Amino acid sequence: MAFCKNCGNNIPDGATFCSHCGTPVYDTTSQAQTQQHQYGTQQNNFLNSDDVTAEFDPMDIKENKVMAVLAYIGLLVLVPIFAAKDSKYARFHATQGLNITVLSVAQAIIYYILATIISIIFRGSIIFGVGGVLLTILGFINTILSIAFIVLAIYGIVNAVQGKCKKLPIIGKFDILGKFVK
Numbered sequence: 001m002a003f004c005k006n007c008g009n010n011i012p013d014g015a016t017f018c019s020h021c022g023t024p025v026y027d028t029t030s031q032a033q034t035q036q037h038q039y040g041t042q043q044n045n046f047l048n049s050d051d052v053t054a055e056f057d058p059m060d061i062k063e064n065k066v067m068a069v070l071a072y073i074g075l076l077v078l079v080p081i082f083a084a085k086d087s088k089y090a091r092f093h094a095t096q097g098l099n100i101t102v103l104s105v106a107q108a109i110i111y112y113i114l115a116t117i118i119s120i121i122f123r124g125s126i127i128f129g130v131g132g133v134l135l136t137i138l139g140f141i142n143t144i145l146s147i148a149f150i151v152l153a154i155y156g157i158v159n160a161v162q163g164k165c166k167k168l169p170i171i172g173k174f175d176i177l178g179k180f181v182k
Contacts, residue, residue, distance in 0.1 A: 050167045052167075072097045098176050104149045111142045118138065122134065
């Protein structure tokens, strides 16, 4: 039996309004479950990117897991690109790893260029002035992006170890490798 949150009177099961004061009755359990389900669905939509594992030869996957893992460790992405040219599985993960590597290098270059420009423009106010605030904000953004790239690399490594071919969220749809190497 439920009680009205406004007047405290008993509310019969299934009632939508309190018979005494007219306050709407909400089932907080179903509301919480609905919100949790909506959040879970959004999270799953983000993480459940295209899974194309069925298109790959199981033997190729088994033989090239190490190459696939190397693809997500910075410049080691070059190892599967050149050493496992014939492996469709290693090439898939090399493409994903190259996306992370190229974007993280671009991020670092942009960060250092912007930090240098801010330092030059706000030379006298780097410690306590506008320049210091801008450099702090820029550093924070740089840190967040770096963490995001590390998370994406870990996600890719987990997929590679599990023998899955799932594109990375957000950046997985780009094929930088395919544009240069046929």
